[in-house]
Amino acid sequence: MIPTIKTFCRLLILALALTPLATAPAAAQEGAGAAKEMPRASTGGAQTLEDILARQRGQKIDDEFRREAVGDPESAAAIAAQLGTLGGASDSEVFRALRYGSADVTVSAKGAAAGVIIQDSGMWWLELRQGPLLEWGGWLLVAMIAVVAIYLVIRGPIRIEGEKTGRTILRFTAIERFSHWLLAGSFILLGLTGLITLFGRVALIPVFGKDFFSGIALASKWIHNNVAWAFIAALVMVFVCWVVHNVPNRADLVWLAKGGGLFSKHVHPPARKFNAGQKIIFWIVIILGISISASGLSLLFPFEMPMFAKTFEILNALGLPQLVGMGELQTTMTPHEEMQYAQLWHTIVAFVFMAIIIAHIYLGSIGMEGAFESMESGEVDMQWAKEHHSLWYEEVVAQEQADASRESPATPAE
Amino acid sequence: MKTMLIAFLAMAAIAVGADILLDFIGYSTQAMTSGPAVRGG
Numbered sequence: 016m017i018p019t020i021k022t023f024c025r026l027l028i029l030a031l032a033l034t035p036l037a038t039a040p041a042a043a044q045e046g047a048g049a050a051k052e053m054p055r056a057s058t059g060g061a062q063t064l065e066d067i068l069a070r071q072r073g074q075k076i077d078d079e080f081r082r083e084a085v086g087d088p089e090s091a092a093a094i095a096a097q098l099g100t101l102g103g104a105s106d107s108e109v110f111r112a113l114r115y116g117s118a119d120v121t122v123s124a125k126g127a128a129a130g131v132i133i134q135d136s137g138m139w140w141l142e143l144r145q146g147p148l149l150e151w152g153g154w155l156l157v158a159m160i161a162v163v164a165i166y167l168v169i170r171g172p173i174r175i176e177g178e179k180t181g182r183t184i185l186r187f188t189a190i191e192r193f194s195h196w197l198l199a200g201s202f203i204l205l206g207l208t209g210l211i212t213l214f215g216r217v218a219l220i221p222v223f224g225k226d227f228f229s230g231i232a233l234a235s236k237w238i239h240n241n242v243a244w245a246f247i248a249a250l251v252m253v254f255v256c257w258v259v260h261n262v263p264n265r266a267d268l269v270w271l272a273k274g275g276g277l278f279s280k281h282v283h284p285p286a287r288k289f290n291a292g293q294k295i296i297f298w299i300v301i302i303l304g305i306s307i308s309a310s311g312l313s314l315l316f317p318f319e320m321p322m323f324a325k326t327f328e329i330l331n332a333l334g335l336p337q338l339v340g341m342g343e344l345q346t347t348m349t350p351h352e353e354m355q356y357a358q359l360w361h362t363i364v365a366f367v368f369m370a371i372i373i374a375h376i377y378l379g380s381i382g383m384e385g386a387f388e389s390m391e392s393g394e395v396d397m398q399w400a401k402e403h404h405s406l407w408y409e410e411v412v413a414q415e416q417a418d419a420s421r422e423s424p425a426t427p428a429e
Numbered sequence: 430m431k432t433m434l435i436a437f438l439a440m441a442a443i444a445v446g447a448d449i450l451l452d453f454i455g456y457s458t459q460a461m462t463s464g465p466a467v468r469g470g
Binding site for chain 2: 189200240248316390392393
């Protein structure tokens with residue numbers, strides 16, 4: 016009996032001793048709950064563990080309590096009073112105001128960007144630029160090259176099916192060809208130098224070393240900055256030359272319905288000077304060209320041409336972000352954020368642009384017999400014209416006949 | 430082919446011309462779009 020009581024007493028003492036340990040987590044949880052319910056501003060602007068964890072998870076946190084905890088100069092002690100020289104804001108409050116852009120900053124350098132002392136909105140941009148932007152963009156180009164290669168293997172080059180006549184007609188005038196090649200040449204140079212700038216750190220430095228790459232990078236930047244003007248000029252010229260021929264018409268629907276004859280042999284849907292596929296390329300080039308030029312100019316003249324906050328405001332007003340399930344887009348930005356958005360947009364558009372142009376280059380060179388000649392000499396074989404642009408061919412022939420009859424009118428009967 | 434070569438020459442001329450013109454009006458894109466190390470003080 017005595018040993019049993021003894022054992023019971025020992026167990027009781029052990030249980031009592033363990034009680035605080037067992038109840039500690041519950042108490043801690045209650046404490047955390049209480050802290051959660053505390054007004055956040057009561058931390059004096061300090062972050063809670065919840066905030067830090069949420070930020071690490073990449074979640075958005077409501078940082079208003081920090082943004083607004085920047086002290087109050089009005090409540091500072093008078094200069095002659097005790098502690099009167101300390102002002103109404105602590106060091107952390109001043110730094111917070113600098114970080115959130117609400118500090119009254121005066122700088123001798125000109126421009127709004129100079130007044131931004133702490134720029135904490137760049138990390139997401141840097142991570143995007145160094146990670147997904149490179150990967151997705153690079154894979155997009157690789158995928159497009161693969162698609163073109165598969166198409167070449169399966170379909171093969173599109174040959175002239177009938178017998179060549181040996182007689183040619185003028186397809187593109189000298190000014191049209193000049194505009195095209197000015198645009199093409201500048202686009203290729205801009206694309207290559209842009210890729211060098213973007214992929215240099217990960218792809219070229221490991222191979223060539225930093226010293227050699229610095230020369231390549233500087234040259235690339237000079238070319239990219241200055242050849243951009245040739246691209247913009249060519250874009251205007253191409254638009255003026257070809258806009259009339261790229262207005263959609265009914266024949267385009269037929270062409271599209273038959274896949275342009277691209278996926279089946281012996282199919283040649285009628286087309287005027289440009290078929291529906293070429294028209295799509297034309298409008299893509301014009302729209303993406305304008306967009307990439309605008310963001311490029313914004314990068315070329317840093318902080319002088321902010322455009323994204325305004326664009327986002329318009330998009331919000333139109334309700335487009337909400338349509339695709341996004342919240343309202345940011346409409347107040349620091350000058351640096353404007354530059355970051357310009358860089359990202361410029362690069363995204365460039366990748367899409369390059370991917371599309373890879374397909375265009377293929378079809379305009381090895382992908383279609385006779386296509387390159389049309390832009391090289393401007394002349395195409397009549398059979399080629401009949402097969403690929405029958406409506407245009409008929410127009411040209413009718414025009415030639417009309418011109419010929421005007422030049423040598425029939426002798427009137429006497 | 431001749432038109433293509435002329436276009437490429439024009440592209441080079443526009444690029445060099447733009448650089449000289451911007452320098453002439455006191456704006457260097459190379460300096461403005463570079464960090465302090467490249468600007469050379």
